[in-house]
Each structure stands twice: as C-alpha cells, then as structure tokens.
Amino acid sequence: MxxxxxxxxxxxxxxxxxxxxxxxxxxxxxxxxxxxxxxxxxxxxxxxxxxxxxxxxxxxxxxxxxxxxxxxxxxxxxxxxxxxxxxxxxxxxxxxxxxxxxxxxxxxxxxxxxxxxxxxxxxxxxxxxxxxxxxxxxxxxxxxxxxxxxxxxxxxxxxxxxxxxxxxxxxxxxxxxxxxxxxxxxxxxxxxxxxxxxxxxxxAPTRAAELRLRVAHLTVTRADTVDAQAAELRRIERDLHDGAQARLVSLGMTIGLAEELLDRDPAAARKLLAEAREASGIALVELRHLVRGIHPPVLAERGLDGAVRALAISMSMPVEVDIDLPGRPQTPVESAAYFVIAEALTNVVRHSGAQTAAVTIVYHDGTLAVVVLDDGHGGADPGKGTGLRGMERRLAAFDGTMTLSSPPGGPTVVTLELPCVLSSPKTSPSSATD
Known part of the structure; x- marks a missing residue:
C-alpha cells in the first residue's frame, strides 16, 4: 500500500x-x-x-x-x-x-x-x-x-x-x-x-467529418482484422505442420517399425513402443499449447476474471488483480481483452524492469475498461516494437482503444477500453458449466 x-x-x-x-x-x-x-x-x-x-x-x-x-x-x-x-x-x-x-x-x-x-x-x-x-x-x-x-x-x-x-x-x-x-x-x-x-x-470534427472518419476507420480496421486473421491461420498451420503433425507422422512410422520387429525382436519392438508413447505425450502437449493460443480453456471455463487471475499467478513477479464484472462479455471481446492483457503483462516482464504490476478491470456505461500498471522504468514506445501495435490492432477490430502513458522513470499505465454488452451472471457460459 x-x-x-x-x-x-x-x-x-x-x-x-x-x-x-x-x-x-x-x-x-x-x-x-x-x-x-x-x-x-x-x-x-x-x-x-x-x-x-x-x-x-x-x-x-x-x-x-x-x-x-x-x-x-x-x-x-x-x-x-x-x-x-x-x-x-x-x-x-x-x-x-x-x-x-x-x-x-x-x-x-x-x-x-x-x-x-x-x-x-x-x-x-x-x-x-x-x-x-x-x-x-x-x-x-x-x-x-x-x-x-x-x-x-x-x-x-x-x-x-x-x-x-x-x-x-x-x-x-x-x-x-x-x-x-x-x-x-x-x-x-x-x-x-x-x-x-x-x-x-x-x-473537433463536425458530424459529417465524424462519419467520414468513421468510414475510414472501419476500412482500415477491417483490412487489419483480415490481415491479422490470415496471419493467425498461417501461424496455426505452421505450428501444426512443423510440430504436432511431424510428430504424429514420426509416431506412425515408429509404431510401424515396432509391428515389423514384434515377432523377431520383441525387445527392440518394446523400445520403439516406449519411444512412440513418449512422442505421443510430447505431441499432446504441443496440441494443448496450440489450443491455448487459439482460445485458452481457462477462459472458456472461468471467464475473464478467472483467466486473468490464473495469468497473474503464472507471472514471475507479484501482480495485483482487481476485477469488478457483473457478467461476461461476448466471447470475441472476452478473448481479445484476455490476449491484450497477456501481451501487456508479457511486455512488463520482458522490458519494464518492474518489481510489481497491477491489473484493474471494470465495466461502466457499456465499456469494458482495463488498466495495466507497473512500477518499471517507463519509456515504452509503440513505434519501437510490434507488440503494442498488435494490441492496438486487436482492439481496433472491436472499436476498442488503447492509451499508453509511460514517461521516463515510470510508471507505465496501459489503459484499454472495449465497448461491449455483458451477459447476466445467470446466463453466462461459466454459470451454465457450473
């Protein structure tokens, strides 16, 4: 305190x-x-x-x-x-x-x-x-x-x-x-x-100018969203092809060799089957990591509140979490907010030199507001890396905004705002699961 x-x-x-x-x-x-x-x-x-x-x-x-x-x-x-x-x-x-x-x-x-x-x-x-x-x-x-x-x-x-x-x-x-x-x-x-x-x-813009800027903004964000979706699909395809798919192909070949050796060299066959079991475990872990990158299971099961708290626990520094959500956002908005918070905390760990961080999430007047604060050395600049720009593009697809305050010496404050509608707690997916 x-x-x-x-x-x-x-x-x-x-x-x-x-x-x-x-x-x-x-x-x-x-x-x-x-x-x-x-x-x-x-x-x-x-x-x-x-x-x-x-x-x-x-x-x-x-x-x-x-x-x-x-x-x-x-x-x-x-x-x-x-x-x-x-x-x-x-x-x-x-x-x-x-x-x-x-x-x-x-x-x-x-x-x-x-x-x-x-x-x-x-x-x-x-x-x-x-x-x-x-x-x-x-x-x-x-x-x-x-x-x-x-x-x-x-x-x-x-x-x-x-x-x-x-x-x-x-x-x-x-x-x-x-x-x-x-x-x-x-x-x-x-x-x-x-x-x-x-x-x-x-x-400030007039009404006509606001409409013109709105059309231009939607055009840009639509193009960014399409590009980001295409890049995400290419990443998933690459990870599947180079990771789990290659291991499953190798697993099939190993099991085939074990079948051939089963009658004439049972010891070698058992060794190959043990290697196959180990390879299947590694492939399963890679598939789980891939699924988490698409939509984390903890987010689907426990909502944004539980997912962010689980994310904070996994960080290498103390992260204070304060969340006040009377319901759950729509799934796409919830996913976007989670991944942006995850990217912000990753930046804190990698670049800020901070000792502590804090995440605050509130909902007010149709807007989901998120504040990520750290006590690092500051000086964050969206022009020096792709992480902050990627966060802005992810939010822009939902008409969200990101505000960054990071003077030299800190603190760094990232403020995210996403317009959305919350479902009632009774009808939220997590409640239905429970």
Missing amino acids: ADNKDMETRSWVRQGLRAVAVGVLEIVLSVFNVPLLVFWLVALALTPAAGIGMFALPLMTKVLRARTDLVRRLATGAGVVIARPYAPQPQPALTGGWRRFKWILTDPATWRDVAWLLPGGIIGAALGVLILLLPAYGLQGIILLPLWLHLGDVWYGYGVYWPIENFSEGLLSLPQGALFLAAGLIVAPQLRKVDALFAKLFL
Missing part, C-alpha cells in the same frame, strides 16, 4: 509539473496566433492578385494545421481526445493548383481552425498565466525563508537590528508557499483540461 501511495504521489506531481510546462508553452505559442491569422487572411485576399494566393494559401494552411495539430496532441495529454477532422487531400498532392485550393476552402475544418485562432490564443494565454502563477507564488514563498534568514545574518554582521517580525514572516512563508505550490500542481492539470475542452469546441 505504501508503494502504491508513493507511485500515486509521484504521478500527480509529475502530471502537475507537465501541466505547468505545457501552460508555459501555450503562453509562448499563443503569441503567434494573431500573426498566423493575419498572414492566412492576407494569403486568402491575394488569391485574385495574379493567383499568388493559390500558392501562398496552401503554405499558410499547412502552418495553421501544424499549429492546431499541436493543440490536439497537447489536449490528448490533458485527457481530451480531439480527432483530426480534415478531408483527404486531392491526388496528386501539389503545393499549389486549383484542386488543392478548392480542397482547402471547401473543408469546414479549415474555417473552424481559423475561427479558433483568436479566442483560442486568448484563452490559452490566460489559462497558461494562471497555471504558472499559482505554483510560482508558492515557490517564491518557500524560497523566501532562507532569503530572510540570510538577510538577517548580513544585517546582524553590520550591527544593524533586524526586527523579529521579519523572521516570523519568513517562517510563515514556508508552509504557505508549500500549500500554494501543492495547490498549483493539483489545479494545473484541471486548467489544462479546461483549455483542451475549449479547443475541442472548435477543432
């Missing part, structure tokens, strides 16, 4: 410092919103003038979208997801040209970006100042005590009387400064979230 509290304390301090850093960044970036708005409008106004805007407007729009994309990334860090709403660009993607110019001006997301620049800059700068001032005021209160004591020593050395009220004021500044610093670090992420929610009013 003490370790968990220490991890939580480090986590909110780290989040507060990150929010303060982002607030300072927003103050700086907001200064450029007004010049960016002016340059974009000038590029638009120059369109009739010998077509200068046909080339200037796409360039300024690229800069504008880079600015709003940065806002979306920062909003994601604050816990507010803002999808990228832009329509697909025409092909070929030229720097200028009428098609590209038309694509920019007919996309509602362009005008929403432009509309955000002025109010977004004002709100971002104002909230950034608030985020910075509160912890800065607390920090100066903490620094004030040693400053007062130092000044007292200096004046006393010159024989100058230093009023006791100055010392008492310095002593009071320490707890007051610590309180303001802690309050600033707690409030900073909430203010960042307010800024992100305001940006979402302008920069």
